[in-house]
């Protein structure tokens with residue numbers, strides 16, 4: 001069975017029939033049963049990861065500051081009683097069942113090979129120095145294995161893993177981990193130089209060595225440059241260029257979050273959701289074809305309908321991150337943002353209601369992608385069909401990884 005044929009309802013054999021069934025189910029408000037849920041994601045333990053406090057105009061900045069102060073006062077892992085699902089055994093278990101495909105394969109041997117090589121590479125670049133045990137435990141190799149089931153090639157998976165880890169390191173080092181040295185006032189300067197690692201600046205000869213030194217002196221920039229070089233062994237220039245574009249967009253998102261942090265701004269739900277489209281896993285998802293060993297053409301990738309579908313999927317995948325990382329973010333001494341927090345703030349609802357509402361929003365986006373992808377598959381190229389199937393598979397692998405990774409489950 002092709003990956004694509006698993007995107008839509010399995011009962012209807014014909015593509016058009018499947019599309020009609022999907023559209024009708026959505027229009028009638030029926031809730032198609034989700035594909036089999038994956039181990040560890042079904043528990044519905046209510047958590048209180050969100051704060052209560054004063055409401056009304058102008059109070060969100062105060063709440064941000066108060067939350068940060070409370071976390072600092074509570075110390076590592078601490079928090080007001082009943083304010084978060086912070087007991088390690090409960091971590092990740094407050095996530096409601098999500099409408100999300102299952103991971104299409106589990107190959108621990110392949111995952112470990114990719115992970116070992118990825119950690120070795122991280123050590124060479126200098127990212128996460130002194131924290132490599134945590135990187136190993138988070139098992140980004142497993143994420144690549146789960147999210148790209150149409151490649152058994154560890155080196156292709158490694159190339160994608162390097163890109164992902166370098167993008168994550170950019171976030172950790174520059175944006176939201178003060179223990180890794182992030183400082184909001186430096187964010188724009190650092191992102192500007194980091195982008196140069198991805199899209200080299202052609203300087204006059206006299207100035208090139210100084211810039212080259214800047215590139216080599218910073219582990220994040222070393223990692224970004226090295227990751228793109230590895231990917232270029234497998235990707236066509238148009239695919240590398242696609243990644244550059246997605247990384248540029250990602251960096252805009254990093255800057256937006258930095259601006260919120262700097263001025264103590266709590267975004268509205270619509271503002272946050274638009275942000276989560278750009279500060280998202282799209283740079284990872286965009287590699288589905290390069291990792292799979294084929295190329296979706298630049299024109300088809302840029303088709304607004306394809307863009308809409310792919311960005312919708314990327315937002316959904318990133319909301320999975322929001323749901324699974326709530327506890328990690330609550331325990332952090334830094335100011336963090338996630339959808340449940342933003343929903344609770346705007347809707348003045350309980351933490352549990354905000355989590356449920358966030359899960360509904362996620363599900364709506366996955367249904368939307370499913371419908372859009374089914375329609376596109378009818379008229380698109382074989383490469384587009386395979387790509388959309390790859391995006392679907394990425395969603396399943398992503399959720400499976402989040403449900404088990406020590407990054408979110410407090411190992």
Ligand SMILES: CC(C)=CCC/C(C)=C(\C)COP(=O)(O)OP(=O)(O)O
Nearest residue numbers: 164167168171279280281283318325
């Ligand atoms: C791999 C990649 C493209 C990452 C970029 C965006 C990113 C860091 C996430 C989508 C994860 O969000 P967040 O900042 O909340 O990260 P963690 O929860 O700390 O993993």
